Amino acid sequence: MEPDPSTVNHDRFRERFDTLLPTIQREWPQVARETLEATRGSFDDVVAVIAEQTGRTASGVQHQLGELLKVATDQTRHLADRIGPLEEQLENLLDELNTTLRPRIEKPVRERPLMALGIAAGVGVVVGLLLSSGRRSA
Numbered sequence: 001m002e003p004d005p006s007t008v009n010h011d012r013f014r015e016r017f018d019t020l021l022p023t024i025q026r027e028w029p030q031v032a033r034e035t036l037e038a039t040r041g042s043f044d045d046v047v048a049v050i051a052e053q054t055g056r057t058a059s060g061v062q063h064q065l066g067e068l069l070k071v072a073t074d075q076t077r078h079l080a081d082r083i084g085p086l087e088e089q090l091e092n093l094l095d096e097l098n099t100t101l102r103p104r105i106e107k108p109v110r111e112r113p114l115m116a117l118g119i120a121a122g123v124g125v126v127v128g129l130l131l132s133s134g135r136r137s138a
Helices: 005-027 033-037 043-054 058-111 113-137
Strands: none
Touching: 005 033, 005 043, 005 058, 033 043, 043 058, 058 113
16 A cells, blocks of 8 residues: 555655755744744644744645755755765775785784784874873863
8 A cells, every 4th residue: 555645745854854944944034943843843833833924825835845855855866876976986995905905014914913013002102192292282
């Protein structure tokens, strides 16, 4: 059984309410943020508050909020489409680094473990001194 489209929109509106709030405030600046937040993202309550405080019809407010939600959803989808290839490219780079850099680091550590341990301890001491001197001067 298909869900009722109006329920899906209301649920999606509630999920996106926090991100939509700045846009809603730009559209209806006369409505206080606290009043909108008090609705907890209930579509019907937001519509009622905006209609009551602006004198606009509830159906007009519903339509405009629906458009804002559609634009925000489209923007999110567009952003996700653009991030996907970047994410894949980053994974490939990390895999390449893992296969090329790891052997170059592991070999000296295996050949001279005490020296590697000494270098790591020295770096730790230097970082610790830098951090502790920064706290004293703050």
